[in-house]
Amino acid sequence: MTLLSIEGVSRKFGDVIALDEVSLDIRAGEFFALLGPSGCGKTTLLRILAGFEWPDRGAVRLDGADLLRQPPHRRPVNLMFQSYALFPHMTVAKNVAYGLEREGLPREEIKKRVGEVLAKVGLDTMAGRRPSQLSGGQQQRVALARAIVKRPRMLLLDEPLSALDKKVRAEMQLELKRLQVEVGITFVVVTHDQEEAMSLADRIAVMDNGRIEQVDAPIALYDRPRTRFVADFIGANNLFTGTITGNGFEVPGLGYLPCKPELPNGLAVLAVRPERVRLGDPGRGAADGIVADVSFFGGISHIAVDVSGHDRKVLAATQGAARITPGAAVGLFWNPDDAVLVPA
Known part of the structure; x- marks a missing residue:
């Protein structure tokens, strides 16, 4: 079942074409990756989904509804930033609860949902710590918990593991995949790391120069590339x-x-x-x-x-x-x- 439909989306910055007639369907509950070199347009597409950029033309529909007509804070979409963007003066629990408090949810409901999500990411014993007292991997989990506690229909992740060292990154790849399956939210990740995309995603869209080169499962991309760029870029x-x-x-x-x-x-x-x-x-x-x-x-x-x-x-x-x-x-x-x- 298609959750997100992107139809002919284009975006220019001056003379630079960031997106050129991009069309994609992303299914409900899948882990989808936008993969490509720097400047290929993947982050611009992610920002359009989040509401931080608007396309020059094209349509984006979530569950059949026009996503582009909704302001960013009204979209059932959440974005996990590359830098994590945690509040240093707040505890882990307060960081996770921030979005719910802004929505005005009852205190008991906030406490319950924060507790549940911290348990899922394995940080329930660290609720009272501040970000400076956590490792990079633990901070990444806090950012993830804050993103999913609002129960979005879709979670957008911009280079989520780039700040981690190789060993922690490998551990967090497994953790991200496990959490995505457990919480049942559609994940869309932007990355230039082939290994990351291949290990995480159910399907991958390979992008170059603002266009989609190929959309396929990781094994099909590797074994049966359809263009020279994909053959040269993947592995x-x-x-x-x-x-x-x-x-x-x-x-x-x-x-x-x-x-x-x-x-x-x-x-x-x-x-x-x-x-x-x-x-x-x-x-x-x-x-x-x-x-x-x-x-x-x-x-x-x-x-x-x-x-x-x-x-x-x-x-x-x-x-x-x-x-x-x-x-x-x-x-x-x-x-x-x-x-x-x-x-x-």
Whole structure:
């Protein structure tokens, strides 16, 4: 069931096009991510949903009602800021209760709802502390509790984990997902972190230059990108530009590469993930090369191969420590089913 419908939303700042005819449907109860590089328009779209920006044209509907006609404080939407924006002079409980007090709810109702939400985020024993007495992860939970205590239909999160170190961020990714399922609120998160989006979201909209490149589940985005940008932006990929002909996919300087040519004849880009590339004896594979570098990342090794006639190193990934050294001559192999063709 669609909760939020975005139809042809555009926004310009002077000569800069921030959003260009963006259309999206976000389902009730899902964790949805807007993913893209800086300046792609994802934060502008989030601010339009929150009511801090207005589009030049287009429509936004929540449960069929025109969201753009409602002022920010009347929208059943809440925004969790990147900086958390906690009141330093207030306790945790007072920070969480602030929005409810502004609405004039009865004191007992406020106390009950604050207690329930602090228990959900694991901070019920810290209700009397001030933000300065909390860790970064705990402050993030307070900000989350303050956002969901008002029971919005949708929660917007702007780079919610960017201020945390890597280990705490990984823990909070799991926590955010658990809380989203538990409270049953639709979450829309803006991030430039692929790993964050892939681990959190049910579906992801990949954006570039104010446009939606692809909307899909994380696995589908990774395995079956539909554009060159998505293939290059999501994870590591080996890209080969060539031409689809009646005989297959031909790359200048390399010849025909293994794939299933499912696109019409013409220019295209072949994408092969590093973990799909196998190394073997030269002279028998899709191409030959010389190992340029071997990097160990704890559990996985990346092997960069120089291939004559190709302007980028080809990357292969293998489990554990690689049993190969720089300077070795190798052949590159992959299954045609593991290669994806996208329009050039």
